[in-house]
Amino acid sequence: MSEEKSLNFIEEIIESDLEAGKYKSILTRFPPEPNGYLHVGHAKSICLNFGLAQKYGGKTNLRFDDTNPEKEETEYVESIKQDIEWLGFQWAEELYTSDYFEQLYQLAVKLIEKGLAYVDDSSSEEIAIQKGTPTQPGVANTYRSRSVAENLQLFADMRAGKYNDGEKVLRAKIDLAAPNMLMRDPLLYRIKRAHHHRTGDDWCIYPMYDFAHGQSDSLEAITHSICTLEFVPHRPLYDWLIAQLDIFPSHQYEFARLNMSYTVMSKRKLLKLVNDNIVSGWDDPRMPTISGMRRRGYTPKAIRDFCERIGVAKRDNLIDLSLLEFFVREDLNKKADRRMVVFDPLKVVITNYADGQLENLSAENNPEDADSGTRNIPFTKEIYIERDDFMENPPKKYFRLAPGQMVRLKYAYIIRCDEVVKDEAGNITEVHCSYLPESKSGDDSSGIKVKGTLHWVSIAEAKHIEIRLYDRLFTAEDMDDTEGEYTDYLNEHSLQVIQKAYAEPALLDATQQTPYQFLRKGYFILDKNSSPDHIIFNRTVGLKDSWAKEMKK
Secondary structure, three states, X not given: OOOOOOOOHHHHHHHXXXXXXXXXXXXXXXXXXXXXXXXXXXXXXXXXXXXXXXXXXXXXXXXXXXXXXXXXXXXXXXXXXXXXXXXXXXXXXXXXXXXXXXXXXHHHHHHHHOOOEEEEOOOHHHHHHHOOEOOEOOOOOHHHHOOHHHHHHHHHHHHOOOOOOOOOEEEEOOOOOOOOHHHOOOEXXXXXXXXXXXXXXXXXXXXXXXXXXXXXXXXXXXOEEEEEHHHHHHHHHHHHHHHHHOOOOOEEEEEOOOEEOOOOOOXXXXXXXXXXXXXXXXXXXXXXXXXXXXXXXXXXXXXXXXXXXHOOOOOOOEEOHHHHHHHHHHHHHHHOEEEOEEOXXXXXXXXXXXXXXXXXXXXXXXXXXXXXXXXXXEEOOEEEEEHHHEXXXXXXXXXXXXXXXXXEEOOOOEEXXXXXXXXXXXXXXXXXXXXXXXXXXXXXXXXXXXXXEEOOEEOOXXXXXXXXXXXXXXXXXXXXXXOOOHHHHEOOOOEEEEEXXXXXXXXXXXXXXXXXXXXXXXXXXXXXXXXXXXXXXXXXXXXXXXXXXXXXX
């Protein structure tokens, strides 16, 4: 009998709330800012918010936090929606903070009317000084004592566009001596003349995140607003605003964000990689973005399983990228058809095989999937094997091809190396072998056992393809614990291109998002820029599984 999985702390809170009758059903939300592409850290939040709603029969809203128009684009909105759907989730309602601009404005007016907000003419530098330090209280300025009537007029004038950017701000009036610096009269609105991707030029004032976030949650009646740990200091302000406005009491809960080895999660840093052409775009397969992982061949199930495995914690920690790769291999092993591709070819001539003869050998597509069917592989007199599968002077216990030594060709026959052919410079150009006709795979009556099995392709029937081998983008395991610029740690070997590999003909049937295992090489997927005249495959992940032992513990 399997042990029942324990609840994480958020599940415990939800179950307690439901049992107490606090809510009839739960409503969560995923609130991305459309200023870049989602990365695997967002995938954890997506899986958590949508997963909780699914588990407890609730719903999840997708709400775009579009309060910073200078950095937001419709392109990002569409990419976010695509990523969420690709991960296997569907939102209840598609909403935007800009849907609430008028309501948020009226809520700010309500705070002013209650004497809890004021218009401040101070510059950002002056405000920072007036707030004091963690050990010294802040100092009130003259604007803090403005009357309600004056504040209402000034705020209306801000909306009407009578002031320049940065000339005035709206601040909450809370406590300039609060131990939490965020409670020392935080900014609620600022003037920003920027074209908005949805509201155009209707607004020239925009709410700050701390004001828009909690109030948008409340307007939607979000029951459990789940954020990452950096928002812990923001929770008192979240609660204060909801209490003072006497609106639906949404509540914020925090969990540890995903930090992963050999990568960065900052959208600002990722954007720089794109703008500086260090990577080919947001969906470069080396990027930790969901679109990059999709292009690389990672599967939705692997990412969901990974997020479930790392769980929900209250303390930040560094997750090994190898763990994600483990789940990718686990999923692809079950669904990826097998194919043979030679990266660095060495010509093999089978001297006792008839000239011009072509034999179609049958091979199973995936031994892990009984329903995957079979394919034909052409076998001819001349084939390619990997150059490093041959050694002229091998050491002991070398089980690949060598003079006088026998190996099995996968799905085919046993061959023996009889002769090595070299050019004038002494370089090996081809090897001559003989095959055992009675050793055919599946019908072997030779009685000969060999220890080595090699993949191969027919030279006459092989197809040229380009292979892109991707590795970690950075050389430092913990990029948050490095000195200097993060670009100083770029891995110059993160992309290796093999321009002419040779593949068995069955690979021509490949389509995008159809994974393959190249025997003895790893898992690969057709790149989006591939064409019939230029076939490109990306390596998703290698075959080596460093996490297998860890997962069995």
